[in-house]
Amino acid sequence: MAGVWIIAEHRDGDFRKVTFEAASAAKTVADELGAEVVAVVLGKGLKDKCGELGKYGVAKVLYAENDAFEYYTADAYAEAVAALAKEQAPAAIIFGASMQGKDLAGRLAAKLDVGAAVDCTGLAVEGGRLKATRPIYAGKVYADVLLKADPQVVTLRPNVFDVKEAGGDAAVEEVSPAVSEPRVKLEEVVKEAEGKVELTEATIIVSGGRGMKEPDNFKILEELAGVLKAAVGASRSAVDAGWRPHGDQVGQTGKVVTPNCYIACGISGAIQHLAGMGSSKVIVAINKDPDAPIHSKADFSVVADLFDIVPNLTEECKKAG
Amino acid sequence: MNLVVCIKQVPDTETQIKVGADGKSINMDDIKWVMNPYDEFGVEEALRIKADKGGDVIVVGAGPKRVTEALRTALAMGADKAILIEDEGLYGADPIFVGKLLAKAIEPLNPDIVFFGQRAVDDDCGLASSSVAEALGMPQLAVIVKQELDGDTIKVQRPVEGQTNVLSTKLPVCLTAQKGLNEPRYASLPGIMKAKKKPLEVKTLADLGVERDDKIEIAAINPPPERAPGKVIQGETPEELAVNLAKALREEAKVI
Ligand SMILES: Cc1cc2nc3c(=O)[nH]c(=O)nc-3n(C[C@H](O)[C@H](O)[C@H](O)COP(=O)(O)OP(=O)(O)OC[C@H]3O[C@@H](n4cnc5c(N)ncnc54)[C@H](O)[C@@H]3O)c2cc1C
Numbered sequence: 001m002a003g004v005w006i007i008a009e010h011r012d013g014d015f016r017k018v019t020f021e022a023a024s025a026a027k028t029v030a031d032e033l034g035a036e037v038v039a040v041v042l043g044k045g046l047k048d049k050c051g052e053l054g055k056y057g058v059a060k061v062l063y064a065e066n067d068a069f070e071y072y073t074a075d076a077y078a079e080a081v082a083a084l085a086k087e088q089a090p091a092a093i094i095f096g097a098s099m100q101g102k103d104l105a106g107r108l109a110a111k112l113d114v115g116a117a118v119d120c121t122g123l124a125v126e127g128g129r130l131k132a133t134r135p136i137y138a139g140k141v142y143a144d145v146l147l148k149a150d151p152q153v154v155t156l157r158p159n160v161f162d163v164k165e166a167g168g169d170a171a172v173e174e175v176s177p178a179v180s181e182p183r184v185k186l187e188e189v190v191k192e193a194e195g196k197v198e199l200t201e202a203t204i205i206v207s208g209g210r211g212m213k214e215p216d217n218f219k220i221l222e223e224l225a226g227v228l229k230a231a232v233g234a235s236r237s238a239v240d241a242g243w244r245p246h247g248d249q250v251g252q253t254g255k256v257v258t259p260n261c262y263i264a265c266g267i268s269g270a271i272q273h274l275a276g277m278g279s280s281k282v283i284v285a286i287n288k289d290p291d292a293p294i295h296s297k298a299d300f301s302v303v304a305d306l307f308d309i310v311p312n313l314t315e316e317c318k319k320a321g
Numbered sequence: 322m323n324l325v326v327c328i329k330q331v332p333d334t335e336t337q338i339k340v341g342a343d344g345k346s347i348n349m350d351d352i353k354w355v356m357n358p359y360d361e362f363g364v365e366e367a368l369r370i371k372a373d374k375g376g377d378v379i380v381v382g383a384g385p386k387r388v389t390e391a392l393r394t395a396l397a398m399g400a401d402k403a404i405l406i407e408d409e410g411l412y413g414a415d416p417i418f419v420g421k422l423l424a425k426a427i428e429p430l431n432p433d434i435v436f437f438g439q440r441a442v443d444d445d446c447g448l449a450s451s452s453v454a455e456a457l458g459m460p461q462l463a464v465i466v467k468q469e470l471d472g473d474t475i476k477v478q479r480p481v482e483g484q485t486n487v488l489s490t491k492l493p494v495c496l497t498a499q500k501g502l503n504e505p506r507y508a509s510l511p512g513i514m515k516a517k518k519k520p521l522e523v524k525t526l527a528d529l530g531v532e533r534d535d536k537i538e539i540a541a542i543n544p545p546p547e548r549a550p551g552k553v554i555q556g557e558t559p560e561e562l563a564v565n566l567a568k569a570l571r572e573e574a575k576v577i
């Protein structure tokens with residue numbers, strides 16, 4: 001049986017969490033298909049790290065060491081993975097729908113002349129093939145997607161699939177796929193403030209809208225987020241007012257997020273906002289208007305002034321921590 | 322400069338999306354169709370580059386006849402020419418296939434830069450651009466919030482988790498636009514009048530020598546999973562409300 005592959009994602013010498021999520025999800029479908037999970041690791045100086053992937057169900061690692069893989073470029077990654085896949089014919093290639101994964105999926109699928117199901121929130125096996133479930137229209141509806149050609153390229157939305165430990169060390173095999181001269185150069189990396197949690201990977205998000213009234217008031221959300229190790233998001237109104245950066249916008253034309261807990265403060269719950277956060281596991285609304293649409297989507301509603309509630313909530317959460 | 326912008330027509334973001342009768346597509350009644358919001362950033366950026374360096378802005382859209390409206394909007398914003406790849410059955414097609422199709426129409430334009438939205442807000446894929454880049458043998462710089470041209474070198478900012486990568490490459494290139502790249506202009510009234518006279522070329526799949534070849538199949542479309550009814554947190558004072566909310570999140574939902 002052809003293997004189920006994952007592509008490992010790493011930064012600064014460590015695998016990222018989406019890699020373990022992909023390995024765990026791949027292991028579940030591979031077991032059903034009677035196949036093995038094989039991880040492709042493209043990197044520099046990562047050989048000793050590879051064995052660690054065994055813990056998440058990876059049986060074998062194909063490790064390729066090359067200067068071209070020190071940091072990710074779509075060109076080098078797609079070329080290398082496609083070359084390996086053509087040689088070894090895996091049934092599926094699964095990886096995280098992180099920024100890297102989102103970039104790679106199309107290039108890889110186009111190179112292999114196959115389809116791709118991206119940013120999936122569900123993965124099942126049906127009649128020996130994968131069935132991927134993915135939100136479309138930012139989660140207004142969900143599509144079940146079948147991939148008609150092998151390898152079946154699937155990316156998984158971060159923070160949706162559980163990391164499951166299974167097994168021990170993985171066998172590491174060195175490979176050396178050819179790569180062309182790089183066309184894209186990484187000139188510089190500008191890091192964001194230390195400790196800032198990325199929205200699409202956050203387990204908790206505290207989000208503010210026009211009800212925050214002015215940019216300085218976001219401080220109280222930052223404080224709550226600090227205690228909860230959460231990311232801070234915003235509605236488009238808050239972003240368009242210039243209160244928060246564009247990257248913080250949640251919604252159909254912003255980031256689509258799936259945290260365990262989404263706390264909406266002073267957000268009315270417009271359809272475009274609900275689309276982007278509606279599949280969060282638990283939704284909390286803090287809004288003084290009892291008729292605000294966000295309340296009808298919330299698991300827990302607090303109908304009150306956010307400026308009274310949020311600081312008290314922060315204090316309460318501190319106590320427990 | 323030959324500047325090409327790919328434009329997808331999508332349902333207005335206000336639209337309540339309903340599952341169609343076949344259970345595999347969406348109900349297309351009463352939809353207001355608009356230019357994909359991310360594609361507006363592409364049109365705007367192309368127009369700014371044209372203003373600075375000269376050249377032509379050509380917009381390309383593939384889909385049913387109604388896509389003409391989205392193309393006219395781009396012409397009204399200031400684009401010079403439009404190409405419609407008309408095909409009544411194309412809505413909902415595999416974006417990798419759509420990319421191959423777009424590439425056929427774009428190749429003869431000999432582009433320096435091809436712009437896309439970072440994703441279409443209907444299929445939420447962000448795949449068509451990579452497929453075009455691959456077919457045309459170009460590098461792609463995706464999800465960018467800033468670009469700078471210096472001769473035939475382009476430098477962009479691409480925010481990724483927790484950091485911004487500054488990347489550079491040589492033209493020709495495919496770029497995908499993220500919010501923040503610019504503030505798209507509105508079509509002015511004179512712009513709308515002028516757009517009516519601008520060239521809009523219509524091509525078919527057959528003209529481009531392409532046959533429909535989707536590699537994905539939508540087996541079903543379903544409404545989102547039902548959520549259990551919510552609960553209103555009770556309390557007399559803000560302190561009490563906060564305590565009860567924290568308790569619910571900790572003990573009932575177990576998320577903090
Ligand atoms: C093409 C398009 C795309 C869009 N994409 C997005 C998107 O991606 N994301 C997005 O968010 N929006 C998007 N929008 C905008 C969307 O339609 C709404 O306008 C926006 O979400 C409203 O933001 P808001 O809830 O912060 O503001 P409002 O709707 O003004 O709501 C503010 C809320 O705060 C409450 N409030 C005020 N003061 C307090 C207080 N002291 N305590 C408690 N509550 C208080 C009020 O009761 C009110 O409900 C889009 C719109 C369009 C046209």
Ligand SMILES: Nc1ncnc2c1ncn2[C@@H]1O[C@H](COP(=O)(O)O)[C@@H](O)[C@H]1O
Pocket residue numbers: 327328329330357359360381382383384416419423436437438439440441442444445446447448449450
């Ligand atoms: N049918 C289409 N016609 C023109 N451009 C398209 C079409 N489909 C996708 N695109 C372009 O590709 C981008 C990404 O689309 P998608 O891969 O469908 O999410 C869009 O923002 C458009 O720029």
